[in-house]
């Protein structure tokens with residue numbers, strides 16, 4: 001049985017196929033509105049993430065399927081101490097595919113070992129979030145028309161932001177990618193990820209100045225500094241507003257730059273950027289539904 | 304006790320000085336009723352100082368556990384007072400229930416029935432990562 005726990009579970013071919021289907025859905029959504037008639041997606045959210053849950057539910061409903069689930073652990077049997085494996089065992093009988101979010105890292109993997117239906121990891125703590133990565137790849141492909149020959153700026157929390165690590169791992173599989181790593185010293189890309197870059201032979205530059213290489217970028221991926229990663233409130237307050245992207249900082253940027261953000265944002269992108277055609281982050285959120293539609297079909301074996 | 308005094312058993316040699324007690328505990332040697340000798344700070348040409356453990360019985364030794372603690376240990380197998388084999392051990396690809404994941408966000412921190420599994424991801428630097436959350440044992 002196929003599960004999606006880590007983006008590395010999917011080959012480049014599988015990812016390219018998903019992107020192709022998602023693009024077809026964007027072009028002719030009507031053709032897909034009954035693809036999953038009679039099928040049920042369970043969204044098991046052991047911690048709340050309204051945005052991701054709604055994206056999955058919208059995807060299934062747009063395919064003609066149905067959804068059930070819970071949106072936080074306190075409303076489920078988990079609060080009574082049931083193990084992940086037991087919950088999955090039961091819910092597997094109620095549904096055809098499960099999207100699961102859990103605060104503990106590795107929980108979706110544990111679920112997949114015992115599950116009778118495909119498991120999609122909808123985020124496990126700060127560990128993996130493969131449907132975000134798929135969303136990012138579709139966004140890049142749709143906005144830029146390619147996944148190779150790109151200079152990608154990654155800005156903000158590169159230390160704990162695993163969305164960024166996962167995107168790096170995914171993009172390394174395409175040709176002629178360059179990375180510009182923009183972060184304060186305290187939030188630089190960790191050593192083991194630098195090793196990944198080194199061993200792949202890809203070109204990368206580290207800087208803490210967001211404007212230094214702005215004119216070279218095809219993609220600018222902004223991230224949020226997450227409060228729960230800090231032991232000390234002062235550090236968080238000092239670093240959270242380290243980068244605030246505004247129109248002034250974009251003055252040297254390419255005309256066809258694509259600005260991305262996994263959302264929700266805090267202060268990293270000033271609202272004056274929202275109306276600029278280069279701001280792709282709201283479109284990115286919408287692409288998330290289309291790639292999840294393609295993914296659900298693939299997991300259910302629907303052509 | 305020297306090697307001649309072991310009839311059938313093992314000599315764990317070239318243990319890094321100071322590590323013998325950890326191995327004694329990890330291999331549960333306290334539970335054996337045969338002779339077990341711990342020699343610490345023995346002189347060694349190669350290592351300066353080393354520890355040695357002698358076990359006077361051919362028990363089942365978990366070589367993966369041993370390799371994880373120190374891959375440079377050698378295991379001499381003694382039968383009928385003769386050295387019949389020198390086992391070379393290596394870093395195990397996977398260790399189960401030897402070390403615990405320290406990541407408080409790991410699923411193993413709340414589900415105690417799960418096996419604690421670590422996988423060797425970087426042999427050169429001896430990096431093991433948790434099978435569930437990928438946190439390195441050395442972090």
Ligand SMILES: [Zn+2]
Pocket residue numbers: 106404405406409410411433434435436437438
């Ligand atoms: Zn772990």
